[in-house]
Amino acid sequence: MGQPPKHHHAVVIGASIAGLCAARVLSDHYDRVTVYERDTLPAEPAHRGAVPQDRHVHILMARGAYEFEALFPGLLDDMVAAGVAKLENRPECIHFGAAGHVLGTGHTLRREFTAYVPSRKQLEWQIRRRTAALPNVTIEQRDVNAPKFDRERQTVTGVVLSAPGTSEFVAADLVVDASGRGTRLPAWLDEWGFARPHEQTIDVGIGYSTQQLRIPDGLIAEKVVVAGASRSQQAGLGMLFYEDGTWGLTAFTVNHVAPPQTLAEIYQVAEDLLPAPMAAAVRKGEPLGDIAFHRYPVSRWRRYDKLQRFPGGIVPIGDAVASFNPTYGQGMTMTALQAGHLRRLLANGTRHLAYDLARATAKTTYPVWTMNAIGDLTLHGTEGPAPWWYRPVGALFDQFLGAAETDRVLAEWFLRRFSLLDSLWMVPPASVVGRAIRHNMSLWWAQRRATAPVRGPDPAPGR
Secondary structure: OOOOOOOOEEEEEOHHHHHHHHHHOOOEEEEEEEEEEEEOOOOOOOOOOOOOHOOOOOOOOOOHHHHHHHOEEEEEEEHHHHHOOOEOOOOOOOEEEEEEEEOOOOOOOHHHEEEEEEOOOHHHHHHHHHHHOOOOOOEOEEEEEEEEEOOOEEEEEEEEEEEEEEEEEOOOOEEEEEEOOOOHHHHHHHHHHHHHOEEEOOOOOEEEEEEEEEEOOOOOOOOOEEOOOOOOOOEEEEEEEEEOEEEEEEEEEEOOOOOOOOHHHHHHHHHHHHHHHHHHHHHOOEEEEEEEEEEEEOOOEOOHHHEEEEEEEOEHHHOEEOOOOOOOOOOOHHOOOHHHHHHHHHHHOOOOHHHHHHHHHHHHHHHHHHHHHHHHHHHOOOOOOOOOOOOHHHHHHHHHHHOOOHHHHHHHHHHOOOOOOOOOOOOOHHHHHHHHHHHHHHHHHHHHHHHHOOOOOOOOOOO
C-alpha cells in the first residue's frame, strides 16, 4: 500500500490545520515541501471564507494542546502572550454540562489538565506562521485540480495545478490530501481503478448559530462554558472567552432541529441551559457583528484502513479521513494525533506509509468514534442503526455522568478522557463503575430517608 518516499519533494493539498501540521512533519524528511491552498490566507488572525465553521466556538482539548506543542515548540507560550486564556488548576475555570448533567468541576484538577482557549483563527494563524517560517516549506495560493497518477507504476507522481486556461504539473514524491470533508480522493481512487473506501456515517443533523459578545468584566468567572444536548433537550450551548476579550457564544441543535435564528432565541437557549447568573450575564453582553450560521449534517469516517489496494505516493489526513461531531470538540485534537502518527512512521522509515498511517489512524479513531456514536444514538436521541450493545453502554454512561455531578473523582476521570489525555476509551473500568454505583445508591438512600414520612409515637396501651 505505497512505496517509500524518495525524500525530495512533498506536496500538501490544503493549508488547513491538518495540512499545516503535515507540512511541519514532512519538513523533517523532505528537501522541499509545498502547500497549495486555493483560499486567500490572511497575514494576521482573521476568519477565512473557506472555513465557514471557524466563526463558531472550537475547543482545543488538553491533549490537542500537548500534541500541537510537540510539533511547534513555543506555540502555547506565544498564544498566552497574545492573550489566549490558560486554564490551570483553577476550580472556577470551566462550567461543563454533558447529556443533561453538570459535572462537579468546582475542585482542583491535576496539573497536567492545563488547557488553552484560543479562537480558531488565532490557533490556525499561529500554526500557519510557524509552518511558513520553515526554510524548506512554501505555502502558495494555487488550486490543485487533481493528483497525477502513473498507471504503469501504480503511484501518484505529483499534482496538476489549475488556472484559467492553463494547467501546470508539479512533480512530487509524496502528496498529502488535507482538503477536508469535501475531499475528492474517493473519486480519484475510482478513476484510477481502485476501490472507494467504505464510509461510516452518523446522521447527527447539527445546526449552529453563533454570536460574538463583549460581556462586562467580572460577570462570568469561567472561561469555558459548555452545556451539551440531551435526549430531552435537543439544543446545546458553548461559550468561550477569547484572546481579544470577547466571547464566542454558539447555540446548536441536533437531529435536524432548526437552530436559533435570532439573538433572542440564542438568549433563550442560554436561559434554558445555564445557571441564572450566567444567563443574565449573557444578556448584558454587547453583540458584535451578525449571527453566523452553519450546518453539519453527517459525521463521516472513510475506512482507508480496510482497503486491500491503494496507490503509492499519496496519503489522506485530517477531516479527509474522519470528521467528528463538532459539538464534542475533538476534531482538532484528532487531527493532531494523526500528524503524530505521520511523524513516527516517517521517523521509523516505514516502507508502506499509506497502509501504516491508515492503520494507526484507525486505532485512535475507533474508540473516539464509537463513544461519540453511543452518545449521539443513545444520549442525544439521534436516529440510526446501532449495535445492540450501544443502548446498555449508553445507559451505564448516563448513570456514570449522574454520579460525576457530585463525585469529584468521577468528574476528573470523565474530563481527562473527554480531553483525550488518558485512554481514548470512555467506557469506565469496573472499579470506576463500582464507585458510580455506590455513589448513586448512597444518594438514592439518602433521598429516600429524607422523604420518608415521619412516624408518630405509638398509641398508649388500652386506647
